Amino acid sequence: MSLLIADQIGKNYQVGEVVIPALRGVSFEIDPASFVSFIGPSGSGKTTLLNLIGCLDTPTTGRLTVAGADVGTLDRKQSASFRGANIGFIFQDFNLLPVLTVYENIEYPLLMVQKVPSGERRKRISALLEAVGMADQKDKYPDQISGGQKQRVAVARALVTNPKLVLADEPTANLDHKTAYMVLELMKEMRNEFKTTFIFSTHDQKIVGEAEIIYMLEDGELKGKEIKGGKNNG
Amino acid sequence: MGNLFKIAIRNLLRYKRRTLLTASLITVGVVFVLAFIAVSGSFKNMMIGEITDSMLGHMQVHRKGYVASIETLPINLNIKGGAIAKLENILAEQPEIESWSPRIKFGGMFSNFTETSNIRLTAIYPEREFKTVPLLPARVTDGSKDLKRGEILIPELLSRGMKVKTGDVAVIVATNANGSVNGKQFTVAGILQSATGPGGRDGYIHMDDAKDLLRMEGPEISEFAIRLKDFGQLHKFSDKLEGLLSQTLNQQNKPIFELHTWEKLSPFFSIVRMIDLMTFFIKLMLIAIVLISIMNVMIMAVYERIREIGTIAAIGTLPGKILSMFVIEGFCMGIAGALIGDIVGIALVYILNIFKISYNFGLQKGVILQSVVNPTDILVISATVIIVSVIASLQPAFKASRMEPIIALRHV
Numbered sequence A: 001m002s003l004l005i006a007d008q009i010g011k012n013y014q015v016g017e018v019v020i021p022a023l024r025g026v027s028f029e030i031d032p033a034s035f036v037s038f039i040g041p042s043g044s045g046k047t048t049l050l051n052l053i054g055c056l057d058t059p060t061t062g063r064l065t066v067a068g069a070d071v072g073t074l075d076r077k078q079s080a081s082f083r084g085a086n087i088g089f090i091f092q093d094f095n096l097l098p099v100l101t102v103y104e105n106i107e108y109p110l111l112m113v114q115k116v117p118s119g120e121r122r123k124r125i126s127a128l129l130e131a132v133g134m135a136d137q138k139d140k141y142p143d144q145i146s147g148g149q150k151q152r153v154a155v156a157r158a159l160v161t162n163p164k165l166v167l168a169d170e171p172t173a174n175l176d177h178k179t180a181y182m183v184l185e186l187m188k189e190m191r192n193e194f195k196t197t198f199i200f201s202t203h204d205q206k207i208v209g210e211a212e213i214i215y216m217l218e219d220g221e222l223k224g225k226e227i228k229g230g231k232n233n234g
Numbered sequence B: 001m002g003n004l005f006k007i008a009i010r011n012l013l014r015y016k017r018r019t020l021l022t023a024s025l026i027t028v029g030v031v032f033v034l035a036f037i038a039v040s041g042s043f044k045n046m047m048i049g050e051i052t053d054s055m056l057g058h059m060q061v062h063r064k065g066y067v068a069s070i071e072t073l074p075i076n077l078n079i080k081g082g083a084i085a086k087l088e089n090i091l092a093e094q095p096e097i098e099s100w101s102p103r104i105k106f107g108g109m110f111s112n113f114t115e116t117s118n119i120r121l122t123a124i125y126p127e128r129e130f131k132t133v134p135l136l137p138a139r140v141t142d143g144s145k146d147l148k149r150g151e152i153l154i155p156e157l158l159s160r161g162m163k164v165k166t167g168d169v170a171v172i173v174a175t176n177a178n179g180s181v182n183g184k185q186f187t188v189a190g191i192l193q194s195a196t197g198p199g200g201r202d203g204y205i206h207m208d209d210a211k212d213l214l215r216m217e218g219p220e221i222s223e224f225a226i227r228l229k230d231f232g233q234l235h236k237f238s239d240k241l242e243g244l245l246s247q248t249l250n251q252q253n254k255p256i257f258e259l260h261t262w263e264k265l266s267p268f269f270s271i272v273r274m275i276d277l278m279t280f281f282i283k284l285m286l287i288a289i290v291l292i293s294i295m296n297v298m299i300m301a302v303y304e305r306i307r308e309i310g311t312i313a314a315i316g317t318l319p320g321k322i323l324s325m326f327v328i329e330g331f332c333m334g335i336a337g338a339l340i341g342d343i344v345g346i347a348l349v350y351i352l353n354i355f356k357i358s359y360n361f362g363l364q365k366g367v368i369l370q371s372v373v374n375p376t377d378i379l380v381i382s383a384t385v386i387i388v389s390v391i392a393s394l395q396p397a398f399k400a401s402r403m404e405p406i407i408a409l410r411h412v
Helices: A046-053 A076-086 A102-114 A118-131 A147-159 A177-194 B002-014 B016-056 B067-072 B081-092 B126-132 B156-161 B207-213 B231-245 B268-304 B306-315 B319-354 B375-401 B405-410
Strands: A004-015 A018-030 A035-039 A061-066 A087-090 A165-169 A197-202 A213-218 A221-227 B059-063 B097-111 B116-124 B140-143 B151-155 B169-175 B181-192 B202-206 B223-228 B257-261 B358-361 B364-368
Touching (some): A018 A046, A035 A177, A046 A197, A076 A087, A076 B319, A118 A177, A147 A177, B002 B319, B126 B223, B268 B375
Parallel strands (some): B116 B202
Antiparallel strands (some): B059 B223, B097 B223, B151 B202, B169 B181
């Protein structure tokens, strides 16, 4: 069964009296444990689509089902709970909380969102710290580590709640190429290890090739789909 | 909850200078209010002590209707016969009472054989009166602090105006309840400083002399002045005694007695009220300081952390928890300000007491300022600061909790 089903979803923004369509009737399905990328030029609707999938916004038209839930019908509180339970986020600017250490940043969703018992928390965080190679940096604050390290922490934070889906909007935009590849490799490893679906957006052609399924967006419409490694999600 | 506090405290420490400035502002406010309350409270207590301990007593019992006509000192409204015994029985049974003193009050003419002036006289049993109003002897500026039969304590005003001094002989002429006039010769035993200001015309004579002068056939008393063991129990005991007195009825089934605390008998109470009012306004100023400073800081904190708010909201933090985070920040700042303010305030009052600042008030010369910080005041002020801090944080915190993550994440 598909993890994500988008059925003719559209999103319009009202700017003054002008209605701007950011997405127009986009349909696709994504299976669990996929490694998917949405590519396209600036303004093509990548971020809008990721926001809709991440329940940060609701579609104007169409129906979007994530992990079995019609996310368009969720209210503010339900959306927050749904995100906390099912979705992890990786941000372009890392968005780590500056007052928390690496360890505490990864712990945050377990503590403040899911209320996981301390023993279980320690176990999961230690495993992820090892997995992303940040175990020796766990007591440092975000301003004491590099950009690549921050994004690794962000990956660990996104995965610590065992989400079904991790969304990453331009996760490598603020990283050099070498680090960007390393982060994408890490995301892939995490997908393989935790069977989590990764969806990321990018306009960087060099790293697009790392995705297994690539959707091409242009002017808010889905213009194509490329499948690598033999997977086809229709 | 502990984690919310941890995050709140770290966020406060993140902007050290701003947090320090705001907490200092609250601290200064708390110190100022505590010091004001301690000093004004000391002055207020001194003033109340002066009035109650040198003249009025803590409370007084009269015959019903007497106080309404108190300016004319109506001897026809004295408590008489059996009612006196009934009242004394009631008073004797009250463990809260330290002492009480019966008085006859009347107006008369004072003559030094060459000049005559009017005088207000209070007839007392000296021993009982001095127990009930222990500062009365201190009002005697010249002569004996005791009062024997045939002696009179005259007010300073008459002494000066009529050039009467201790040991002189004077005559008091008074009209009794039947309208007949009688006179009696007295030796001036002492000069009394007025407790109520330079215009006082109150003198004291012995109770037995008053009975002779007014030709009273049976026992008569104008008022009973009462002193309590614990002045703090004034209102509680007043309610109790009022209830007991209301059960003593006359033939028309109406209460015989009326009870008044010192506040209802002295115009000085309005000064006490003014001090209380000033204290209230000072507290309002503190509330305004806390409200504005905390709200200002929290608005800034929310504005500066919009992206962080977007991040934690996107991760799945519920709006209620985001609200709590910011409210706890305000709460912590309030606690810090109140706590430091309390400590500094207490220290300041302690230092003031070390310097032994003195002042004169009425009969009390060189009174040393004994400022006391009442634990109740500390609790009330601290609680006020903390509650206002929380209230001031609510609006910015609510704004943060209602922020759309998608908009917050876009904020630059």
